[in-house]
Amino acid sequence: METSLLFVIMLIGVLGIGSQWLAWKYNLPAIVIMSIAGLIVGPFLGIMNPEASFGNLYNPIISVAVAIILFEGSLNLSFKELRGLGRPIFRIATIGAFIAWILGSLTAHYMAGLSWEVAFVIGGLFIVTGPTVIMPLLRQSKLKPRPAKILKWEGIIVDPIGVLLAVFAFEIITFFTSDAKDGSTLLLFFIAAIFAVFLGWFCGKTIGWMFETGYIPEFLKSPVVVAVVIFCFTLPDEVVHGTGLLSVTAMGMTLANIGISSLNDFRHFKENVSILLISAIFIMLASSLQLETILHIFNPHIIGYVLLMMFAVRPLSIFLSTIGSGLTIQEKSLVGWIAPRGIVALTVSSYFATILKEAGYQDADLLTTLTFGLVFFTVVSHGFSISPLAKKLHLSIEGNPGVIIVGSNPFTVELAKSFRKGERPVLVVDSSWENLRYARNEGVPFYHGEILSEQTEYNLDTIPYDFIIAATNYHSYNSLVCTTFMPEYGRMNVFKVDPNEDENNGDIVARVGGRSLCVEEVSLDELNEKIANGYVFKQTTLTDQFGYEQYKEEKDDEAVFLYFIKPTGQIYFYAVDMRSTPSSGDVIISLTPPSKEIQRQINNKK
Structure with a gap:
């Protein structure tokens, strides 16, 4: 049976994009996968010969x-x-x-x-x-x-x-x-x-x-x-x-x-x-x-x-x-x-x-x-x-995937500190020098500038960072940041935090841009208030004996899930449409009320 030109075009598209996906999935060089795929269907198996099929074109x-x-x-x-x-x-x-x-x-x-x-x-x-x-x-x-x-x-x-x-x-x-x-x-x-x-x-x-x-x-x-x-x-x-x-x-x-x-x-x-x-x-x-x-x-x-x-x-x-x-x-x-x-x-x-x-x-x-x-x-x-x-040769950006946080405030600075404890690159970006005082006072890496400006594009090295979180006091700006960086980072790696519930008229702006951070309906104002009330970032390691379901049953009702880390170092943020769930060996980071943490410390001392 002679291979039709339509079949050849279909096969070229499937093999090309399929090779790109395999390369992304398993961290392999895409050009190698594509070359091997072409050799297999061409000279080795004789399924197609595009030069003969396309002719003068x-x-x-x-x-x-x-x-x-x-x-x-x-x-x-x-x-x-x-x-x-x-x-x-x-x-x-x-x-x-x-x-x-x-x-x-x-x-x-x-x-x-x-x-x-x-x-x-x-x-x-x-x-x-x-x-x-x-x-x-x-x-x-x-x-x-x-x-x-x-x-x-x-x-x-x-x-x-x-x-x-x-x-x-x-x-x-x-x-x-x-x-x-x-x-x-x-x-x-x-x-x-x-x-x-x-x-x-x-x-x-x-x-x-x-x-x-x-x-x-x-x-x-x-x-x-x-x-x-x-x-x-x-x-x-x-x-x-x-x-x-x-x-x-x-x-x-x-x-x-x-x-x-x-x-x-x-x-x-x-x-x-x-x-x-x-x-x-x-x-x-x-x-x-x-x-x-x-x-x-x-x-x-x-x-x-x-x-x-x-x-x-x-x-x-x-x-x-x-x-x-x-x-x-x-x-x-x-x-x-x-x-x-x-x-x-x-x-x-x-x-x-x-x-x-x-x-x-x-x-x-x-x-x-x-x-x-x-x-x-x-x-x-x-x-x-x-x-x-x-x-x-020490010419690569090594280490765990990093996070850029747009907006300097008490919550984002504490969030950045939790990433630093896990030895992850983190950077707080804000155009307001006054807002950056939170990051400066806590010794968190920061960049003073407008994240959306062309000047920042050339002055800020974004290679170490795989995620971006927009957490400023403006809905529209958070959505704009997420929309701008979504093609570069991918939809699954771009997040925003709603400033407050009153500003979200009809949930129109909330539907634009990146994914909303946290499964719970919690605003940036509420998160900052929790920090002011002494909430702490807590790490919990799941085991075969202490699984995810048991952890959810025992956690404080006021705790807020933020993200969890796989043993491989991969990080997953909590979001409404998240597709991954923690399993044994994973470390969950949550924002927990101080009372329960203090009580746990007292029990440990006993």
């Missing part, structure tokens, strides 16, 4: 998807992030890329046996990493801000540079090997590259102006941006292959740095689309490979080439280019190791394999095998090693 679909992914990644490239990192990022993207090109080309010639012409083309292409592989790794591993920003900027900026280097190398080869030397092709290449940057900048500026002046309605913003991205990519790419990626990168960086207020309105949409596209493309590329290509990877020359690229070319290019840049030896070691190749390398190498073979270079047949070998080995090795290596 296959390459355009991949190209447009890569353009959208690269644009989405470049939307995160704000120059404000470069404070203190401008020099190393600039050197890696220029000097480091050039060194990697030369060393990679030499390796391809002497180890893989490619001709000089083909070696220099593929050497330029293999300097790319890209957001399709870097972003999933950064989501998986909690790197400290400096190495995370370096890897992100390098991956997005070097992506179009690598493609352009490969195109440039091919144009140089064509120029010097042709009988009638004509410099018009080289001139066209440079003009097209300059035009691509200008077009990207112009499109970014135009979209930003139209957004700010109201020329585009809210419901059309995301569709308009997608359409412009495709236009911005296609127009220069039709002139010179590869310049389209440069154009969409320039467009994204322009939008990221002109300071338009509505940027976040479509940024989350782009992130969702990007995840869908990355998932689909990895499945499509892996399942379209031929079994002969995969088996050829185990050729000693191919393996030797891959190992030299991973253990010699990449570390040398990073260490040499960052001399005197201010990076520590640990940061250089991590960045020098992490360089997975991804979608751009696979798609562009197939393009060059075709045109080089047509130009008479028979060794171009090896390009697909070399590329997949490098992609697969780097994705697997870097995907599984980034977290352990970061911890070994």
Whole structure:
């Protein structure tokens, strides 16, 4: 039975998103799961071959998807992030890329046996990493801000540079090997590259102006941006292959740095689309490979080439280019190791394999095998090693999941102290210096600033924190904070505390934003009053002999359940719609009346 195109599309979506879910559930590198899933249903079992199913649409679909992914990644490239990192990022993207090109080309010639012409083309292409592989790794591993920003900027900026280097190398080869030397092709290449940057900048500026002046309605913003991205990519790419990626990168960086207020309105949409596209493309590329290509990877020359690229070319290019840049030896070691190749390398190498073979270079047949070998080995090795290596080099945010509490008051400060007793990162954020006196007096970590401001986004490191609790005196503000951070933290990890019952008119605002903290109907005013009356935070460990049901029967009726901690360190907050219940070994934290605690202490002394 022949597989229908509809079935192929369905399978790509199920396998792609299913792989993402498995990776999230079991804390595995998503790109590894997707690659393995694609190989299983493609060359190993022969269930589908997207390249054959899509036919002439296959390459355009991949190209447009890569353009959208690269644009989405470049939307995160704000120059404000470069404070203190401008020099190393600039050197890696220029000097480091050039060194990697030369060393990679030499390796391809002497180890893989490619001709000089083909070696220099593929050497330029293999300097790319890209957001399709870097972003999933950064989501998986909690790197400290400096190495995370370096890897992100390098991956997005070097992506179009690598493609352009490969195109440039091919144009140089064509120029010097042709009988009638004509410099018009080289001139066209440079003009097209300059035009691509200008077009990207112009499109970014135009979209930003139209957004700010109201020329585009809210419901059309995301569709308009997608359409412009495709236009911005296609127009220069039709002139010179590869310049389209440069154009969409320039467009994204322009939008990221002109300071338009509505940027976040479509940024989350782009992130969702990007995840869908990355998932689909990895499945499509892996399942379209031929079994002969995969088996050829185990050729000693191919393996030797891959190992030299991973253990010699990449570390040398990073260490040499960052001399005197201010990076520590640990940061250089991590960045020098992490360089997975991804979608751009696979798609562009197939393009060059075709045109080089047509130009008479028979060794171009090896390009697909070399590329997949490098992609697969780097994705697997870097995907599984980034977290352990970061911890070994002390470049990861280790420890238990942390909590950001918005609003400084007696209850939130005592709540923060309970987290600190459990050795969990906690931070109290408030824009009022007067309110922060509660946190200052108790020695609780705090941040003075507006949590929703753009300045806070760049000054406050949120990587150590997995939960956010909005507990200020304003219903609407709590809901706004929760709504803003819900896409980043997830609905299950965003909570709010109702200030008081009188302000909740018709329960309208209470339905917006995050989940209400506590199962009991208790307001922030009541919680602060309990603190004033001497209520204490109490920890109770459940055992096989003293279970949850018995604990609930014996607890004080005035006690308020707040959260419980699993032996693994995972934290669960009490909420009306909570799905987990404590079990043996869990530690329950509750706000308990003082009388019963004092009585228990007296009984213990007896």
